[in-house]
Amino acid sequence: MEYKVKRLDMYTGYPLVIVLNKKDADLMDVYSLDRIRVKKGKKQIIATLDTTNSEKLVKRGEIGIFDEGFKKLKVKMGSKVHIYLEKKPTSVSHIKKKLMGKKLSNKEIYEIIKDISNGLLNEIEISYFVAGSYINKLSFKETVALTKAMINTGEIIKFNKKIVVDKHCIGGVAGNRTTPIVVAIMAAAGITMPKTSSRSITSAAGTADTVEVLCNVDLSIKQMKKIVNKTHGCLAWGGALNLAPSDDKIIRVEHPLSMDPTGQLIASILAKKRSVSATHVLIDIPIGKGAKIEKMKDAIHLKKKFIEVSRKIGLRVKVFITDGLQPIGKGIGPMLEARELIHVLKNSSTENYHPVLKRKCLHIAGDLFELIKKTKKGKGYAYAKQILESGKAYKKFKEIIKAQGGKVPNPEKMKLAKFSITFNAQNSGKIKHIDNKTINRMARIAGAPYDKEAGIYFYAHKNDIVKRGDKLFTLYSDNKSRLNYAKKINWKQGLEIKPNGKKKKK
């Protein structure tokens, strides 16, 4: 049938959407959520159908097309297009098969992931795939197939190197900004580390948000390769590189029920590492209340799976389980984190950074050195320390930031947010625990990560002894009403101070 194009000034990101008047849809025997092929000359799109009863929105004989589809088809308002009902892709029946508790073959998983990547499956269908993977679990074989499918349906960035290293942290810990320091150490040692990072999802800053304070992170694959070939490292935002593109679409439908089937989590992480041709990967699983993984048992289970699946896709991994019971750095939020990591790299005096941050970076880099056999077992940490403390890592860092179009500022002169408020201890004692969820939430409401200067600066950490009235932390924001809103959060629930064991007065 032929329809007249009406542009609807809407867009979804995913999937492509067209709208028909309900009466036309009935006549064509097509339904909401059906896949429709829209053709204009040689150009064509496959879009998800929505229907409307409103003649005002889409009249009979018209087809409403959302922005992205409109651009892809290169049509004008009033153009004539032809539309056809597209058969359901066979991947829909594979999804149903998984829902029914059957195992999927490699080919079936590949088809599902390919169709998700190409926008051929709608969100409801993807939800059913997640539900099937969640209830009936993904077997080891299916998880491997899923990982491979995610790799092969996206871009793969190749480097002409025998060894390419990478790292990943499962997340949830505020201020855990080890990546830029580790990349600088590894690259300074001549090891290729083409790091792609995400922006924050639920935390106050992702690595990409933090590095963006210093330089451009939105690199093309071509730029990324050029920078890595020159400096051995880079600090790119992974979001626009089309690595494992099905992943974002799956994560979106997992959000409403806060589901994260283990198989999906592993496939998602490992696929992105393999997509940058990594050969050796270090994975950090912080555990503790407020972190993503709360129990040791779950962390150990996850660790085992990571190792098994990695082996099957030709990746050497080391997984370590770390303390997620408090933020890592003193600074939380892009600017504060950037400042602190420069201090670590510059070997500034120790009051400028949290020693745990430096130690953790050296551990990660050290383990990577051991994993790739650059050093013997037990010698990696010292080797990493030597590179960092000699100033080589800082020199390399400046080189990378420069290659990405930025310049490393003097951390002393970095401007902080206009408004701030400092919180003090209301009783004396030992800090027992600083809840990452609470801290992240507070920093986000203050404006992080979008407002780079917003965030939290800690004066005390876990296990520190504080006196009543001591400064605990300062909250920064560029916006007074945000600051007021953020300060109302019940942070005391997330920062426990255990009285010094003194007896109560009688």
Add this chain to the structure above:
Amino acid sequence: MEYKVKRLDMYTGYPLVIVLNKKDADLMDVYSLDRIRVKKGKKQIIATLDTTNSEKLVKRGEIGIFDEGFKKLKVKMGSKVHIYLEKKPTSVSHIKKKLMGKKLSNKEIYEIIKDISNGLLNEIEISYFVAGSYINKLSFKETVALTKAMINTGEIIKFNKKIVVDKHCIGGVAGNRTTPIVVAIMAAAGITMPKTSSRSITSAAGTADTVEVLCNVDLSIKQMKKIVNKTHGCLAWGGALNLAPSDDKIIRVEHPLSMDPTGQLIASILAKKRSVSATHVLIDIPIGKGAKIEKMKDAIHLKKKFIEVSRKIGLRVKVFITDGLQPIGKGIGPMLEARELIHVLKNSSTENYHPVLKRKCLHIAGDLFELIKKTKKGKGYAYAKQILESGKAYKKFKEIIKAQGGKVPNPEKMKLAKFSITFNAQNSGKIKHIDNKTINRMARIAGAPYDKEAGIYFYAHKNDIVKRGDKLFTLYSDNKSRLNYAKKINWKQGLEIKPNGKKKKK
């Protein structure tokens, strides 16, 4: 936070949608698909969040509101509104519980259905509920709870009668237009039958589409009660009456994977019967290739479930399994079906209607009479026949149509579609099977049910002996290009003629 309203000229039917700029959403720590409370003075809505990166669509500081929400809030372009993140309803955790294979309590099922009815759960969440019900099955107790929840979250139309009858056909059989005739017979006998029917979903006409040829079917509850109190019967469209409103929303997300968990199907049907206060219900399950239920085994299983659940909600049912291997009437499509049923009611000469249609109506009405003990066992059919053939049913039918603002026309003078094409037998033999799916599809493409005159008229039926060249059926349409498109369907696959057992020529 305060935002400036921008009206987006879009609507979804369900759920309410608002759009924020991605940066504002990040700052507020809210995500796509989160529930947001939008307040303007005392008015408020809870809507599903979508986000956009397009400043053109929704700038920072703006909130895009889809049509329905815009109207509900009674705001203007540029109005200031406040928005708040709404906690996930507890029903979300019940859905997750079902996904994890646990049984739900009555209260939990009620909360899910209530939240679906009120638009508090998005389509992805509803999909997860369907997936959980599909994979982990609904237990008998859960099915009963679901049915009760569907009843209690919608309107219940009460009649001051001890006995209220109803009927339901599982569907899929073309031309199965028994309902208006059965209502006329029952009402003529003084039995209350407040019939609500659906429009077609996949067939050439639903009862509501057919009755609409003769009168208004879009009745309010008040109108419906008035008509039933006066005539004992009515033939209303159920769609606008808000009976079991969760049902449509569940059906929408079942469509992409063509899922129809038995528990949902039973709850959906029985809830709608109980919502019109029915006490005695007859359920018709046609079986055969091309019908909704294809296998006897499945039909028997379904029958058993219907009876068990009905007992728990205080409904007396009789279920019968009928032949779904061919269309029931001669006419397929609203006008052709209306004409044929008037002929049955008027006791016209038998060439005007298919005898199977009349027989089936008398069976249903007869069984209902026996079920309510109006007649003894085995006497219902004769009693129904007497009412029909005496002309009492026709008189009652005219009364009902008049009460609904219409008039029963002379069937001889009913105008058919402008264009038609007749198909002939291409070989001699016995008609083995007429596939309902093919027939429905052909009629729909010709324009049914929206174009009332479009449809198919059959000259021969299953088991009839035809000669090569004999007329099989005529296809009607008001639109020549539709007719041409419809005639291209490979109908021979759906209408098998078995040669007369003659030996092939040597």
